[in-house]
Amino acid sequence: MRRRNFLAAAGAAFLAGCNKVGESQVFGALVDGAESWHRGIHRALGMGRITMAPEYTSADVSPFFRGNGTTEVGTPEYNAAREAGFADWRVAVGGLVETPLSLSLDDLRSLPQRTQITRHDCVEGWSAIGEWTGPQLSAVLAMAGVKPEARFVVFRCADSLRSGPYYESCDMDDALHPQTIIAHLLNGEPLPERNGAPLRMRIERQLGYKHPKYLTGIELVTSLDGIGLGKGGYWEDHNGYQWYAGI
Amino acid sequence: MATDASAIRDQAAVSEEEFSSTVRKTRKRHALATRIWHWVNLASVVILFMSGLNISNAHRYLYWGDWGFSPDQAWLAVPRFPGWMTIPDYYSLAIARDWHVLFAWVFALNITLFMIVSLANGHFVRDLFTRAAEWRPAHIWADIRAHLRLQFDHAGSKFNFLQKVAYSKVIFLLLPLMIFTGMAISPGMNAAAPWLLDIFGGRQSARSIHFLCAWALMAFLLLHLALVLLSGPAKQLRDMITGGREDAAA
Numbered sequence: 001m002r003r004r005n006f007l008a009a010a011g012a013a014f015l016a017g018c019n020k021v022g023e024s025q026v027f028g029a030l031v032d033g034a035e036s037w038h039r040g041i042h043r044a045l046g047m048g049r050i051t052m053a054p055e056y057t058s059a060d061v062s063p064f065f066r067g068n069g070t071t072e073v074g075t076p077e078y079n080a081a082r083e084a085g086f087a088d089w090r091v092a093v094g095g096l097v098e099t100p101l102s103l104s105l106d107d108l109r110s111l112p113q114r115t116q117i118t119r120h121d122c123v124e125g126w127s128a129i130g131e132w133t134g135p136q137l138s139a140v141l142a143m144a145g146v147k148p149e150a151r152f153v154v155f156r157c158a159d160s161l162r163s164g165p166y167y168e169s170c171d172m173d174d175a176l177h178p179q180t181i182i183a184h185l186l187n188g189e190p191l192p193e194r195n196g197a198p199l200r201m202r203i204e205r206q207l208g209y210k211h212p213k214y215l216t217g218i219e220l221v222t223s224l225d226g227i228g229l230g231k232g233g234y235w236e237d238h239n240g241y242q243w244y245a246g247i
Numbered sequence: 248m249a250t251d252a253s254a255i256r257d258q259a260a261v262s263e264e265e266f267s268s269t270v271r272k273t274r275k276r277h278a279l280a281t282r283i284w285h286w287v288n289l290a291s292v293v294i295l296f297m298s299g300l301n302i303s304n305a306h307r308y309l310y311w312g313d314w315g316f317s318p319d320q321a322w323l324a325v326p327r328f329p330g331w332m333t334i335p336d337y338y339s340l341a342i343a344r345d346w347h348v349l350f351a352w353v354f355a356l357n358i359t360l361f362m363i364v365s366l367a368n369g370h371f372v373r374d375l376f377t378r379a380a381e382w383r384p385a386h387i388w389a390d391i392r393a394h395l396r397l398q399f400d401h402a403g404s405k406f407n408f409l410q411k412v413a414y415s416k417v418i419f420l421l422l423p424l425m426i427f428t429g430m431a432i433s434p435g436m437n438a439a440a441p442w443l444l445d446i447f448g449g450r451q452s453a454r455s456i457h458f459l460c461a462w463a464l465m466a467f468l469l470l471h472l473a474l475v476l477l478s479g480p481a482k483q484l485r486d487m488i489t490g491g492r493e494d495a496a497a
Contacts (some may be wrong), residue, residue, distance in 0.1 A: 011331065012331075015330075015331065015334070015335070015336040016335045018294075018297075018335055018336070018338075018346075019335045019336060019337075022334070022335050022342045022346065023342075027345070028345075030349055031345040031348065031349050034348050034351075034352050035348060036351040037259050038348060038433075039435065040436065041439075042435035042436055042438065042439045043439075045436075045439035045440055046438075046439055051435075051438035051439045052436055053434065053437060053438045054438070054441045054444060056313065060313060060314075062314050062316070065318040066317065092253075107308075118439075119313060119314060119434075119450060121432075121434050121450065122306070122316075123340065123344075124305040124306040124340065125302070125303075125305055125306035125454060126306050126308070126310075126314075126315060126316035127310075127313065127314040127315060127316065127420055127451055128314050128451050129313060129314045169272075182289060186424065204434070204438070205434055205435050205437075205438040206435065207434060227360070234316055236340075238349075239340050239341050240339075240341035240342060240345070241340075241344075242341075242344070242345070242348075244435075245434075245443075246433060246434055246435020246436070246438075247348050247433045247434075247435060247436075
């Protein structure tokens with residue numbers, strides 16, 4: 001009995017220690033280091049080529065594409081825009097660009113389109129496969145003219161979760177990646193609200209929370225410091241998820 | 248003078264023999280590399296397992312194939328693991344993932360170094376690889392009966408047959424599978440090395456195998472612990488820390 005008490009106490013002390021360590025700054029720095037090692041190895045394994053997320057065939061498409069996070073935006077502005085078929089929806093392209101843009105859905109549809117059947121992996125562990133269509137972000141950035149000091153792209157969204165507005169960001173490597181598209185079709189149909197109508201980013205080499213929905217703005221910046229709480233995204237700021245979500 | 252010189256030579260020869268026999272006697276039962284690997288591996292496997300159970304709580308369904316997102320597609324509904332089994336001891340997918348991706352490095356680099364050193368120093372070939380004769384049914388049966396009588400004699404070699412089989416399955420199959428299935432779950436790694444997905448039959452299959460291998464490892468750990476407790480735990484523990492003496496192993 002004593003031994004069992006000792007084991008229980010040792011176990012509890014171990015867990016308490018883990019909690020302490022997990023919340024410390026040194027641990028945070030170590031994790032950030034591990035995260036960038038993972039990112040480094042994912043890039044290095046490409047050996048100079050651009051690594052592409054696996055693409056599937058239409059036979060692999062999931063019968064239903066699950067929505068997560070925000071599934072209903074719920075604001076009067078959004079509901080009115082949805083009722084109007086998103087005819088007045090605009091995406092502002094700004095920040096460190098030569099020519100700020102305000103793009104309608106028609107503007108985006110008139111650009112060269114890319115269709116890709118990819119797997120969407122939620123940080124929670126589930127996956128769904130869907131066919132996404134839209135212009136490459138690189139084409140939109142080329143239209144706006146990215147200034148050389150830009151290092152990150154910030155995506156603004158129409159939805160808010162409990163702690164504030166949703167936003168996300170990626171580096172220029174992902175921004176200019178051929179599979180990074182501004183999707184307006186899922187499986188050949190306009191996006192359902194749960195999947196981000198009318199526009200959602202696809203950043204295919206990372207987990208689902210890096211694919212912001214209800215896109216309203218694209219902003220080029222040198223640093224993520226002044227944006228939100230500075231960690232580069234809603235979940236990064238408020239829940240501690242890693243900015244690099246390639247794992 | 249001549250006799251003196253030969254006496255000295257004889258003396259020298261004797262002490263050389265004594266010296267080499269001392270070396271043989273004090274040869275470590277467990278090499279330093281093995282001991283470092285063993286304890287770092289234990290710590291990282293425990294941390295990865297417990298943080299992994301916290302991650303499992305985020306979505307408690309397992310699937311086969313490329314995709315799966317709801318209970319009706321699942322082959323297994325996993326129970327929710329209680330706080331005392333998880334790191335941290337409350338539900339936090341973010342912090343559990345931090346522990347998991349950090350210790351994945353410790354775990355993978357540790358076993359990689361151990362494998363290189365153990366190939367170089369002959370540990371794998373000498374102690375872990377079975378010999379053809381050991382696969383004779385009579386020999387296997389004798390080893391099983393010895394285990395059932397709780398006799399753990401090794402008949403000259405460091406490990407007995409069942410031990411060699413168990414340790415090599417863990418070192419060459421389960422632990423590498425944990426690493427490769429873990430890599431196959433990562434979308435960044437999928438882009439870099441898509442062939443990993445083909446090997447395991449899709450991301451959700453890799454996730455299921457990752458989960459099954461984690462529990463197989465836990466089963467091994469418990470069996471290993473039980474057998475250490477049955478075979479002189481104080482000495483076993485001491486030898487895995489200090490290295491022990493090779494002669495004392497037989």
